[in-house]
Amino acid sequence: MALTQLSTRMQTGTRNSAPASDETRIRIRDVTLSYGNLQIIGGISLDVAAGETVCIIGPSGCGKTTLLRMLAGLAKPTSGSVELDGSMIAGPNRSVAIVFQDYGKALLPWRTAAGNVSLALEARGFPSAERPAIIRDLLEKIGLGRHADKYPAEMSGGMQQRLQIARCLAQEPKVLLMDEPFGALDAMTRQVLQDEVLGLVASTGATMVFVTHDLEEAIYLGDRIVCLQPNPGRVGRIVDVSLSRPRDQLLTREDPEFLRLRRELYDLIKDDHQ
Amino acid sequence: MSAAALLKSGWRAALLPVALVVVAQVAATVSHLESDSLASPFDIARAFVSVIADGSLLRATADTLKAAAVGCVLGVGGGSFLGIVLGLSRIADDALDLTIELLRPIPVVALIPVVMMLLGFGVEMEIVIIALGLLWPAVVLARAAVKEVEPRLMEVSNMLQLSFIARLTKIVLPAILPQLFMSLKLAAGYGLVVAVTVEITANPLGLGYGIMMAQQALRPAEMFAYLIWIGAIGWLVSAALNAAQRNFFPAFVKGEGR
Numbered sequence: 001m002a003l004t005q006l007s008t009r010m011q012t013g014t015r016n017s018a019p020a021s022d023e024t025r026i027r028i029r030d031v032t033l034s035y036g037n038l039q040i041i042g043g044i045s046l047d048v049a050a051g052e053t054v055c056i057i058g059p060s061g062c063g064k065t066t067l068l069r070m071l072a073g074l075a076k077p078t079s080g081s082v083e084l085d086g087s088m089i090a091g092p093n094r095s096v097a098i099v100f101q102d103y104g105k106a107l108l109p110w111r112t113a114a115g116n117v118s119l120a121l122e123a124r125g126f127p128s129a130e131r132p133a134i135i136r137d138l139l140e141k142i143g144l145g146r147h148a149d150k151y152p153a154e155m156s157g158g159m160q161q162r163l164q165i166a167r168c169l170a171q172e173p174k175v176l177l178m179d180e181p182f183g184a185l186d187a188m189t190r191q192v193l194q195d196e197v198l199g200l201v202a203s204t205g206a207t208m209v210f211v212t213h214d215l216e217e218a219i220y221l222g223d224r225i226v227c228l229q230p231n232p233g234r235v236g237r238i239v240d241v242s243l244s245r246p247r248d249q250l251l252t253r254e255d256p257e258f259l260r261l262r263r264e265l266y267d268l269i270k271d272d273h274q
Numbered sequence: 275m276s277a278a279a280l281l282k283s284g285w286r287a288a289l290l291p292v293a294l295v296v297v298a299q300v301a302a303t304v305s306h307l308e309s310d311s312l313a314s315p316f317d318i319a320r321a322f323v324s325v326i327a328d329g330s331l332l333r334a335t336a337d338t339l340k341a342a343a344v345g346c347v348l349g350v351g352g353g354s355f356l357g358i359v360l361g362l363s364r365i366a367d368d369a370l371d372l373t374i375e376l377l378r379p380i381p382v383v384a385l386i387p388v389v390m391m392l393l394g395f396g397v398e399m400e401i402v403i404i405a406l407g408l409l410w411p412a413v414v415l416a417r418a419a420v421k422e423v424e425p426r427l428m429e430v431s432n433m434l435q436l437s438f439i440a441r442l443t444k445i446v447l448p449a450i451l452p453q454l455f456m457s458l459k460l461a462a463g464y465g466l467v468v469a470v471t472v473e474i475t476a477n478p479l480g481l482g483y484g485i486m487m488a489q490q491a492l493r494p495a496e497m498f499a500y501l502i503w504i505g506a507i508g509w510l511v512s513a514a515l516n517a518a519q520r521n522f523f524p525a526f527v528k529g530e531g532r
Contacts, residue, residue: 072433073432074429074432074433091432092432092433092434092435093435094433094434094435096433097433098433100426100429102426105424105426105427106426106427106429106430108427108444108445108448110448110449119430119434119444120434122440122444123434123435123436123440171433171434
């Protein structure tokens with residue numbers, strides 16, 4: 001099974017193959033979304049290649065989260081189409097996983113860490129005899145190996161978010177959607193988790209769409225950065241990130257290209273705020 | 275509160291009831307009480323011993339508790355089931371909301387003549403009335419609990435494409451279990467009230483009938499013995515359920531602000 005393909009080199013975020021193949025995983029065409037007279041999203045088109053990591057940034061109210069929810073099948077576009085591997089996304093689909101920002105609300109408080117991961121396996125119809133080994137493996141990979149029997153309330157914010165990511169990985173998703181997953185965490189935990197996620201994405205070959213309000217996070221993680229503009233939400237600019245992989249919290253962030261991108265994105269976002 | 279702490283501080287709580295009993299006994303003795311409506315604590319205690327000795331009190335207690343328990347399980351069970359369905363299905367809620375709001379305000383004692391006509395006297399009639407009385411509160415509590423289940427958890431179950439049954443058993447039921455138990459706790463007290471009411475007004479069995487018979491036979495000591503016993507039963511049932519709630523749902527009890 002594909003879980004065994006999870007590399008143990010997740011800490012370093014190694015990506016051995018080319019970041020993205022030519023295969024288009026997600027195709028967004030002329031998508032709009034309105035609630036009554038209020039247009040939230042006004043015509044977005046975007047392709048995401050298989051294995052690519054696309055970060056979405058933009059000022060609040062630009063429809064970042066709404067766009068992500070449409071990819072998850074939790075919201076329906078008013079017009080236009082969202083396709084996964086050539087077929088319309090009509091609703092939630094287990095091959096798409098989403099990590100919510102509010103990890104405290106997304107975990108089952110009455111289940112242990114192992115139990116929470118188990119939920120995804122139960123949904124996929126794994127026999128109970130096979131689950132413990134897979135769960136142990138996943139918790140080990142995400143750094144929760146010693147906390148399998150803890151309840152979410154007994155875990156720190158960073159551990160809870162790790163657990164939510166582990167549950168999403170148990171879905172073995174083709175597409176991993178991240179909705180400002182580290183926004184509520186402290187800076188140090190955030191950096192550790194950024195590296196872990198890069199490692200997991202590299203080793204599983206998953207496609208990732210990562211919504212964040214943190215410009216540096218977007219540059220650090222992404223192959224491309226989509227800047228949305230508000231009222232209604234639309235694509236302002238798409239920026240390619242040519243920084244080499246694996247990325248490194250110190251070296252990458254000191255790279256002149258990183259600093260140039262940060263300046264460019266900052267100017268873009270600043271204009272939208274004025 | 276632990277047993278030791280209860281003993282330590284218990285004398286303060288016991289002061290008033292003990293004083294009242296002493297005052298009542300002194301007053302009865304001094305006034306040479308000979309009444310068809312009042313009785314001295316000593317006479318009440320003697321009547322209590324005699325109804326225990328002839329088995330009538332325990333038989334009545336068993337009848338009342340059995341009716342209350344079965345009615346409670348049926349009413350809270352059926353009501354919770356209906357409430358969960360209404361909470362999960364907007365269509366069912368829209369279709370039944372008006373009907374429920376029309377039926378809910380009918381006082382349960384008003385159903386006594388109707389159910390009696392259908393089922394006659396006996397324990398079945400009492401159980402049905404108790405169940406009907408507990409049905410609507412259980413519906414309302416369960417429906418509200420389901421609607422308050424964290425929407426994020428429902429999204430998680432959507433993303434995992436859980437079946438309806440899996441969503442019910444893995445997400446909704448565990449999430450509302452503390453509220454369902456709360457509902458059962460409230461229902462138990464109310465169920466006892468309805469049981470005794472039915473027995474006093476109509477049904478010739480149980481503690482309510484016992485207290486009625488004592489009154490009509492002009493035996494006030496026995497009447498008060500039944501009354502105090504009914505109070506003690508209610509207190510015991512509620513204490514047991516509170517202990518169970520603290521045991522099984524400690525976080526929820528804390529959330530109630532205790």
